[in-house]
Amino acid sequence: MNARLQSWLGDQIQTLKDQNLYKVPKILETAAGGRVRMNGKEVVNLASNNYLGLANHPNVVAAAHEAIDRWGVGAGAVRWIGGTMSVHEELEERLAKFKHTEAVLVFTGGFTANSGTIPAVVTDKDVIISDELNHASIIDGVRLSAAKYKKSEGYVYPHKDMEALEKILQNTQSFEKRMIITDGVFSMDGDIAPLPTIVELAEKYDAFVMVDDAHASGVLGKNGAGSTSHFNLYGRVDIQLGTLSKALGVVGGYIAGSAVLKDWLINRGRPYLFSTAHPPMVAAALIAALDVMENDPEPMRRLWDNTRWWKAALNEAGFDTMGSETPITPVYVGDEGKAQEMERALWEEGVYALAIVFPTVGRGKARIRTMPSAAHTQADLEFALQAFKRVRDRLS
Numbered sequence: 001m002n003a004r005l006q007s008w009l010g011d012q013i014q015t016l017k018d019q020n021l022y023k024v025p026k027i028l029e030t031a032a033g034g035r036v037r038m039n040g041k042e043v044v045n046l047a048s049n050n051y052l053g054l055a056n057h058p059n060v061v062a063a064a065h066e067a068i069d070r071w072g073v074g075a076g077a078v079r080w081i082g083g084t085m086s087v088h089e090e091l092e093e094r095l096a097k098f099k100h101t102e103a104v105l106v107f108t109g110g111f112t113a114n115s116g117t118i119p120a121v122v123t124d125k126d127v128i129i130s131d132e133l134n135h136a137s138i139i140d141g142v143r144l145s146a147a148k149y150k151k152s153e154g155y156v157y158p159h160k161d162m163e164a165l166e167k168i169l170q171n172t173q174s175f176e177k178r179m180i181i182t183d184g185v186f187s188m189d190g191d192i193a194p195l196p197t198i199v200e201l202a203e204k205y206d207a208f209v210m211v212d213d214a215h216a217s218g219v220l221g222k223n224g225a226g227s228t229s230h231f232n233l234y235g236r237v238d239i240q241l242g243t244l245s246k247a248l249g250v251v252g253g254y255i256a257g258s259a260v261l262k263d264w265l266i267n268r269g270r271p272y273l274f275s276t277a278h279p280p281m282v283a284a285a286l287i288a289a290l291d292v293m294e295n296d297p298e299p300m301r302r303l304w305d306n307t308r309w310w311k312a313a314l315n316e317a318g319f320d321t322m323g324s325e326t327p328i329t330p331v332y333v334g335d336e337g338k339a340q341e342m343e344r345a346l347w348e349e350g351v352y353a354l355a356i357v358f359p360t361v362g363r364g365k366a367r368i369r370t371m372p373s374a375a376h377t378q379a380d381l382e383f384a385l386q387a388f389k390r391v392r393d394r395l396s
């Protein structure tokens with residue numbers, strides 16, 4: 001053990017603790033659901049991205065079992081060296097139909113779909129224009145690219161500020177290609193990107209658009225097909241990223257777009273080239289999850305019923321939900337220490353919801369992030385609401 005490294009790591013951890021930014025994961029002892037056991041305690045789980053309850057849906061679980069019996073548990077190689085099974089191909093075909101795009105390429109995660117795709121579609125002659133609240137995996141993908149992208153150089157626009165975006169587009173006309181990149185649904189605020197305006201501006205200034213629909217997948221649009229479907233922008237968003245890890249309940253990410261885009265990413269998307277394919281049961285479970293989404297409107301209806309009820313109840317009780325428009329419902333706190341105190345108090349009351357603090361959100365903008373889902377009953381949400389009220393009264 002190198003003493004220099006060990007003591008540096010210890011110092012870093014201490015700094016995080018001093019700033020109330022230190023995290024310790026709690027351990028789930030049951031399937032991800034609305035009510036779970038964690039660290040030995042029964043709690044209402046308001047922190048899961050399992051929006052539609054598909055992570056343990058019986059059809060999805062059965063499909064995974066069957067796939068294990070047929071294919072075993074591993075793909076054995078990266079996609080282009082013998083790791084592509086027909087079940088992987090079937091999933092991509094199904095997703096392309098679902099998204100109304102020519103083609104889809106699946107990556108092992110949404111994170112790697114971002115970090116593999118963004119650097120592959122731009123060069124040092126290009127610029128990437130970003131919303132300031134884009135997800136960490138977009139930011140990492142952007143940083144891996146050779147393009148210009150820096151905030152200090154003027155290529156990041158204030159959150160959803162379309163006038164600022166237009167100014168940047170006017171000032172960057174000498175670049176060869178220009179990519180505008182945004183979350184479809186912002187993961188910590190729960191608001192929706194103004195995609196119709198972004199697309200219009202992109203068309204006006206000959207730029208192209210990439211949208212990260214991690215939190216719109218299964219949540220917005222027809223049967224949960226995402227923000228392009230929600231805004232009826234079919235054929236006008238060049239690159240759509242979806243996740244298979246959140247509402248679809250399993251794991252993975254995909255890029256939906258043109259056939260030539262897919263072709264290029266097969267040849268130049270580094271995580272596709274250098275990381276092993278999904279286990280076949282993952283692809284099979286995802287096909288079953290898509291079947292549920294396309295044929296059973298009930299989970300999405302429950303998700304949105306619960307979402308509307310939860311937001312209205314919080315607002316009525318005087319909590320600030322920060323203009324959220326989707327199931328992601330932040331409860332504004334501000335101070336990091338206070339948010340973490342609130343998280344602990346909620347836990348004592350039997351509610352698991354996380355304080356989201358810097359660097360995930362800006363300093364002084366801490367919040368408790370809550371995620372109602374199709375897996376919650378009305379009683380679960382009532383219970384959580386009473387806990388929020390008691391904790392507020394106790395801490396104020």
Ligand SMILES: *Cc1c(COP(=O)(O)O)cnc(C)c1O
Pocket residue numbers: 109110111112114135137138183187212214215243244245246251252253
């Ligand atoms: C969760 C998330 C990702 C990463 O997706 P995974 O499939 O979990 O790797 C990417 N982008 C956004 C906006 C996300 O919220």
